Amino acid sequence: MSLGEQFQTADWKSEKHVPVIECADAVKPDDLFEVGVSIGKEIAHPNTTEHHIRFISLFFHPEGDKYTYQVGHFEFGAHGESVEGPNAGPVYTHHSATATLKIKKPGTLHAISFCNIHGLWESEKEIKLA
Numbered sequence: 001m002s003l004g005e006q007f008q009t010a011d012w013k014s015e016k017h018v019p020v021i022e023c024a025d026a027v028k029p030d031d032l033f034e035v036g037v038s039i040g041k042e043i044a045h046p047n048t049t050e051h052h053i054r055f056i057s058l059f060f061h062p063e064g065d066k067y068t069y070q071v072g073h074f075e076f077g078a079h080g081e082s083v084e085g086p087n088a089g090p091v092y093t094h095h096s097a098t099a100t101l102k103i104k105k106p107g108t109l110h111a112i113s114f115c116n117i118h119g120l121w122e123s124e125k126e127i128k129l130a
Contacts, residue, residue: 003120008121009121009123012041012123013041013043014042015121016039016040016043016044017039017040017045017113017115017118017121018039018113018122018123019037020038020041020111021036021109021123021124021125022035022037022038023035023036023109023127024127025127026128026129026130027103027128029103029104029129030104032101033101033102034098034099034100035058035099035100035101035109036096036098037056037058037097037098037099037111038095039096045095045115047079047080047092047095048079048080048087049079049080049086050086050087051115052076052116053095053113053114054115055076056076056095056097057070057073057111058072058073058074058097058099058109059071059109059110059111059112060101060108060127061108061110062104062106063106064105065105068110071099072097072099074097076094076095077093078091078092078093079092095113103127103129106126106128107126108125108127109124109125109126109127110123
């Protein structure tokens with residue numbers, strides 16, 4: 001099985017693992033804008049030592065181009081681990097991130113998340129130029 005066949009998708013309103021991409025639907029060329037990516041907007045995803053989101057990656061595929069460009073990779077390293085045991089630690093990293101970018105062409109944002117138990121998930125959002 002190829003890696004691409006292992007990505008799962010679903011409606012983020014009914015599935016807690018799908019990355020949710022939040023930004024304007026249209027932006028001006030070369031103007032900076034923020035893109036938020038999070039997990040579990042409607043249904044909370046656990047953030048425990050045993051069950052957590054390890055990373056979110058964000059990509060941009062310009063319309064008509066062959067290649068996709070990585071915008072950012074966000075790793076979440078604190079899930080309540082400590083020498084005292086699981087879920088006894090002093091810090092938990094929340095699985096959300098914000099990137100600021102600008103584009104010259106319309107295209108599609110792609111987000112990938114990885115749950116340590118349930119694998120790879122993806123979503124996408126089209127961005128137009130205003």
